[in-house]
Amino acid sequence: MGHFITFEGPEGSGKTTVISKVHEQLAKTYDTMATREPGGIAISESIRKILLAEGNDMDPRTEALLFAAARRQHLIEKVLPALETGRVVLCDRFVDSSIAYQGFARGIGTEEVMNINRFAIEDHMPDLTIYLKLDPAVGLHRIESNKRDHNRLDTEKISFHKDVVLGYNELSENYPNRIKIVDADQSPEKVTRDVMKIINQYLEQGVDHS
Secondary structure (H helix, E strand, C coil), X not given: CCEEEEEECCCXXXXXXXXXXXXXXXXXXXXXXXXXXXXXXXXXXXXXXXXXXXXXXXCHHHHHHHHHHHHHHHHHHHHHHHHHCCCEEEEECCHHHHHHHHHHHCCCCHHHHHHHHHHHHCCCCCXXXXXXXXXXXXXXXXXXXXXXXXXXXXXXXXXHHHHHHHHHXXXXXXXXXXXXXXXXXXXXXXHHHHHHHHHHHHHHHCCCCC
């Protein structure tokens, strides 16, 4: 069985950049695949467009269900087959995102969101999660500075993004053996070095997933 490594963090935390750099480095030694949520396959990419399109205001539970649906198809169609062949899978977001965004920031409740996702993923949790921790105001400023295309979540009030970070902080406290914190308020090169150190230690020694 391979290794399932997920990357989490608020908007503008640099996940896409870091995953690209980490993938490039790991691929020198391991059979590595990078993917993302929501997305990664045709069905999930179609759901992504609905979820992130500006103007698509929707009920929070509808949002949570759509994320879970995209996650399920992506997991079954792409992630699990890769893991079964022994690959290292790097995934931009997974269940922790739903708990932070819908459970905490939308106020649905962590257990309610987790129940939806238990049905979607069964018992397939990440082996290791990298949490790119960043002040939400810094992340939103980065998005503006980099002229990245806005999505529906970018336009939420700052209070929403602060709640997302509070959700991630609580998750990292509850699952310290799985979720490893990296300071994302550094250069991409320094963040990548910190992430690679954690991943290499995990791949060489393994971790306690409890």
